[in-house]
Amino acid sequence: MSDIVCISPIDGTELARRPAANDSATAAALEAARTAQRDWRQVPIAERSAYVLRFLDAMLAMNQEIVPELAQQMGRPVRNGGEFRGFEERVRYVVEMAARGALDPVVPHDAREGFRRYVKRDPLGIVLVVAPWNYPYLTAVNTIAPALIAGNAVLLKHAAQTILVGERFQMAMDRAGLPKGLFTNLVLTHDQTSRLIGSGAVDFVNFTGSVEGGRAIERAAAGTFTPLGLELGGKDPAYVRADADLAFAVENLVDGAFYNSGQCCCGIERIYVHESLYDRFVEGFVDLTAGYVLGNPLDEATTLGPMAQGRFADLIRGQIAEAVGKGATAHIDPARFPANRAGTPYLAPQVLTGVDHSMSVMTQESFGPVVGIMKVADDAEALTLMNDSVYGLTASIWTADVEAAEALGNEIETGTVFMNRCDYLDPGLAWTGVKDTGRGATLSRIGFEMLTRPKSFHLRHG
The missing domain is CATH 3.40.309.10 (Aldehyde Dehydrogenase; Chain A, domain 2)
Known part of the structure; x- marks a missing residue:
């Protein structure tokens, strides 16, 4: 099995090496995620949000270690600090949105006697986040936090250049006491990631990266009807x-x-x-x-x-x-x-x-x-x-x-x-793009909608 290697841009030395997960480990992560998500979707939104806030606290507590670690992995100067100002802002905002009813059922304006009608938002199931190295915490949490609050399980595949970031996410989730299997950091090669997507075993894929990377994701998902969120290139x-x-x-x-x-x-x-x-x-x-x-x-x-x-x-x-x-x-x-x-x-x-x-x-x-x-x-x-x-x-x-x-x-x-x-x-605003920049959106209420599916109830009574 291949190793995933991070070479530090500071001096060209090997900073980290991790073995890619084998097929049995990936299958076990999928099974654990599916099992955990069946129970998690029944947990009240306020309790899910409390777990996410504990995750946030655990991540913030590691900031002093993370700042130089980021510099070593991808070169950002330590004087600029980490990413946790924006990270904290986004996590707290998504928690507040949920508390204010972002996931509440929508009732049509025209009430009809003898009927109960509404649209609820169901979690998709297993969300795969394929995260980039340039803002490795911010881009990942844009999907991870709302996905969990919406009732999904999450698999994270992080970039080789920032392979230690995925481990930090896992540490923080574990310290927050998240149910076992609900979040898993997976070390995968590009080929393994494509095979995972092509298997149809995940229910949503969020990818941030190059246009060619986005095309590879689309090719892998072809025929599976798996919804995709793609944030690609920019000029x-x-x-x-x-x-x-x-x-x-x-x-x-x-x-x-x-x-x-x-x-x-x-x-x-x-x-x-x-x-x-x-x-x-x-x-x-x-x-x-x-x-x-x-x-x-x-x-x-x-x-x-x-x-x-x-x-x-x-x-x-x-x-x-x-x-x-x-x-x-x-x-x-x-x-x-x-x-x-x-x-x-x-x-x-x-x-x-x-x-x-x-x-x-x-x-x-x-x-x-x-x-x-x-x-x-x-x-x-x-x-x-x-x-x-x-x-x-x-x-x-x-x-x-x-x-x-x-x-x-x-x-x-x-x-x-x-x-x-x-x-x-x-x-509070949708993060999205047009043309070759991709499709879908993160952040805002629209970000929640990307991570859920509508289910309509039309109930006749009396």
């Missing part, structure tokens, strides 16, 4: 209008582009700036970017860690070289970042101008510390360019005019429209 745009607060936009968009070394699903990858602000915006953006400190993520002085793998950094290097070869200007001298080294995950941030949509850096997902900036004449040009993409996760508009932002937002092909902010998930 999220920002538009800075003429009336934007320039300094505020620069500060937040630099952070939105380079936080987590640009390895964010909703990170800013392309920026369109009104011609009246363009020169000043670029100057401010470049100056702020040049102040990043690239280095070992375990060092408190580091503000930009290595990418998770060298091959990811090489893809960005290729995009930059292609753009410059086609006439773009690279504003950041990599020599200012001594840790920047070809062939390694350590990559200096880069700001490109003179770019256009013939360049891959403006059309294909980068998922790294590079951003292209284009000048536009008006809203119409910005809108055309923002929509010129096969992706659609988020788009941000920087303006003082709420009505203009809403009007543009109605025309942008995207899952979320931001005004004067970016790179944030609001647990």
Whole structure:
């Protein structure tokens, strides 16, 4: 049986090695989950939520150990802390939604004498979460917490790059006293994951990852009628209008582009700036970017860690070289970042101008510390360019005019429209995408609906 290995981007050494579960272990996990879920679905929602809150407490208690562990696994600087501010916000929000009746039966508005009519939400059964490495706690909990509260059992298959995260989830669930078998962290290869999905033994699959990964999930599920939730690639745009607060936009968009070394699903990858602000915006953006400190993520002085793998950094290097070869200007001298080294995950941030949509850096997902900036004449040009993409996760508009932002937002092909902010998930709003970014949704009441099935009752009496 294959081993799953995590190689640390810090120095290329092996950080963790775990054997993939064999077929009998996977079958046992499925049987235990199915047995546990039959009882769990009968547990009152308030009690299910109490278990989830105990899980949250157990996870929060491990934060000091988890922060450096994350840096070692995927390179995020320790000075940025872990993911537990957003993690806690989302868990508490989903618990509150359940308490406020998000899973309560829906009664039609037209009462009919002699009939009792309502739609209840039944749990799906076993939910398989295939989680990514870039935000390994946040992305996983988006589905795990509501799935459990809704009455499902959960199997977690985490990415090899963050294999220790799955173990942390299991520890926290065990410490919370969750019924045995209700949650299981499974170490699986890609082939094993595909076979599990193709077997029809799970009742829902949530996957966060690449477009090609999503296509592989769809192929595996073909013919099983298993519902899928897919959050895939992104090429999220920002538009800075003429009336934007320039300094505020620069500060937040630099952070939105380079936080987590640009390895964010909703990170800013392309920026369109009104011609009246363009020169000043670029100057401010470049100056702020040049102040990043690239280095070992375990060092408190580091503000930009290595990418998770060298091959990811090489893809960005290729995009930059292609753009410059086609006439773009690279504003950041990599020599200012001594840790920047070809062939390694350590990559200096880069700001490109003179770019256009013939360049891959403006059309294909980068998922790294590079951003292209284009000048536009008006809203119409910005809108055309923002929509010129096969992706659609988020788009941000920087303006003082709420009505203009809403009007543009109605025309942008995207899952979320931001005004004067970016790179944030609001647990009260659906997290979803269009086009090649995927299908389905997490968070909000809609997230609960994805993890349950409607069952109608039409009862005649009297």
